[in-house]
Amino acid sequence: MELQQLVAILNQKLEPWRFKDYAPNGLQVEGRSQVRHVVAGVTASQALLDEAVRLKADAILVHHGYFWKSESAAITGIKRQRIATLLQSDISLLAYHLPLDAHPELGNNAQLGRLLGIVDAAPSADEPLLWQGQLSQEMEVAAFATQLSMRLEREPLVLGPADRKLRRLAWCTGGAQGYFEQAIAMGGDAFLTGEVSEQNHHLAQEYGVTFIAAGHHATERYGVKALGEWLAAEHALQVSFVDLFNPV
Template sequence: MNYITNTDLEFNVNQKLNNSLKIKDFAYNGLQVKGKKIIKKIIVGVTACQELIEFAIFTKSDAIIVHHGLFWNHENCMLYGTKKNRLKKILENNVNLYAWHLPLDIHPKLGNNAQLAKLLSIDINKILKPCIFFGTMKNKIDCYKFKILLEKKLKRNVLHFQNKNAVLTIEKIGWCTGSGHKFFEMAIEENIDAFISGEASESTIYIAKERYVHFYEAGHHATERGGIIALGKWIQKKYCIETIFFDTNNPI
């Protein structure tokens, strides 16, 4: 059976994402919890939630790789509650936990934003820091049909904010997965017809109405499945290690 050591896996993924690791992040990227040395089976998922951890233990997996890990720079370092419960299960079962956050958002091929573009047939034209992508639809699309397309591809309900006088046909588009709604107004300056993100705030609808740009809220979880799936496939193909994607029912 094929295997890789826990430290080699971290090194090799870091090498793959090397160009993306230079960006300043507010999460710790790489091996967050060191477990057993030999890795033969890996579970990948969006967030290191209890449900995913339990599945990894049930399937006797040696490692978990996620986009949203357990350790963030802005959080209280005290271990209690939810984080303590998750960490307890990981430590008791000697499972490795890895997380790659912004590196997996901005990677030009494996990243969440690149994978979303691939899913929606968008040609990437430009990327602005920290992770705002811009491109053109391969085929122009009616703004209402685009909502239907998003729902079909991402398998979740999508919110669509607009001004009644906004363009009806979408061609130029900006997007930032996850909580990228905070970059909406910045993206509008690039003369786009629409913007996609995983979340929306109270002010988002007013910006869409006042700036005549369509905004699609497509789910934080749903828009960030693509990167971790792509990374898992890359690991499986390169090292011939069993890699399983575990999804959760998260409507946000």
């Protein structure tokens, strides 16, 4: 497949123009014109790049790419090494951030809801990145935390009252701890995200709503994996999902 055809296919599927994002979505670093083998992963770290070189990939597809608005524009140090690896190996880098969080089928939120067996999972009408739904059955907080630990292979941090039952869940993968009060306003028994901030402890205690931080990486593995599987099934590309350990 031509590289530009791959970009067009992904853009059509994820519609990045709908989002005001923190980094460019789509093709970030251009490599060879023909793509046969794609390596998919969460973050374009040096370790992922090295694995893509080892696997002789033509392109890398990630959720967390480069050129974030908050970072320096200078291509030095780690950034220089990463980009040098791509250019020397003629490997393209494609990244989709918020479009991959929000996609109704392949997105991080949709895939996490599917993994946890959430019933009637859907985004909020006011905030497309904040999802809501119901657990398949009412659960004690401890039992749900145990299920999360098993499914995500990571021990979650649970804040707020522990002696209650959960049924209605709100969630947003990654670093979405700032959505906690919006989730509370939606009437959820618990809010699930990847990361936590100091104030979340106090809000959980005072509102009496459970806050669960299950890991940024752990909650965002499934969107890019699903996107890669879709590419392989629908467009006959070889796609290798590489899940590198990250405890955060």
